[in-house]
Amino acid sequence: MQEKKAETGTKNAKKVNLLDHNSLKHMLDESVSEIVTSRGYVEDVRMSNVRLFLGTVIIVIALFAQFYKKKFPGNRDFLIGCILISYTKEKNAILFTYPPAGSVTSTGLVVSSKLPRFSDLYTLNIVSADPKSISAGKPVEFTKSVTQWFTKDGVLVEGLFWKDVEALIDDYAAEPKKKK
Incomplete structure (x- = not known):
C-alpha cells in the first residue's frame, strides 16, 4: 500500500530539467496560474484573444506580402504597432483576472513574473x-x-x-493600515 502511494505521488509530481531556464519559468508560471485561479479569481482571456487576432492578421499580411510585389519595409509600420501593443499592455504578464465573485473590489489582477537568463532569482508581481x-x-x-x-x-x-x-496574494488583498 505504501508503494502505491509513493508511485502515485511521483506520477503527479511536476518535474523539470533544472538546466533549462525556459521550462523552469514555464513550470512556475503554470503553478502560479493554478494558485491564483484556485483562490477564486477567474482568468480574463480578452488580452489573449486580442493577441490571437493580431497574430492571425499578421499571418494574413505576411502571406499577402510574400506574394505581393512590395517588399518588407512597406508593411513594417503595422508590424511595429502590433509589437508595441503587445509590449506595452502585456509586459511580462502571465495572467489577467477578473475580480473574484462576491468581492467588494471592482478590479482584477495582473500577475507577472521574471526569471532572467543565467539567474536563479524568480520575481513574481501582483498588481x-x-x-x-x-x-x-x-x-x-x-x-x-x-x-x-x-x-x-x-x-x-x-x-x-x-x-x-x-x-503574496494575501499581502495584495490585505487592507492597508491607516496611520494615526
Missing part, C-alpha cells in the same frame, strides 16, 4: 488590472531563488511554492 481604480490594491512582489522550490532531481515542491504565492 491591479486597473491601477487608477479606487479599489486597486497596492502592488506587491517577491524575489526568491528557484532552488528553494525544487529538489535536486528537478521536482517542484508544490507546498512550499503554494505557500509563498498564497502569502
Whole structure:
C-alpha cells in the first residue's frame, strides 16, 4: 500500500530539467496560474484573444506580402504597432483576472513574473488590472531563488511554492493600515 502511494505521488509530481531556464519559468508560471485561479479569481482571456487576432492578421499580411510585389519595409509600420501593443499592455504578464465573485473590489489582477537568463532569482508581481481604480490594491512582489522550490532531481515542491504565492496574494488583498 505504501508503494502505491509513493508511485502515485511521483506520477503527479511536476518535474523539470533544472538546466533549462525556459521550462523552469514555464513550470512556475503554470503553478502560479493554478494558485491564483484556485483562490477564486477567474482568468480574463480578452488580452489573449486580442493577441490571437493580431497574430492571425499578421499571418494574413505576411502571406499577402510574400506574394505581393512590395517588399518588407512597406508593411513594417503595422508590424511595429502590433509589437508595441503587445509590449506595452502585456509586459511580462502571465495572467489577467477578473475580480473574484462576491468581492467588494471592482478590479482584477495582473500577475507577472521574471526569471532572467543565467539567474536563479524568480520575481513574481501582483498588481491591479486597473491601477487608477479606487479599489486597486497596492502592488506587491517577491524575489526568491528557484532552488528553494525544487529538489535536486528537478521536482517542484508544490507546498512550499503554494505557500509563498498564497502569502503574496494575501499581502495584495490585505487592507492597508491607516496611520494615526
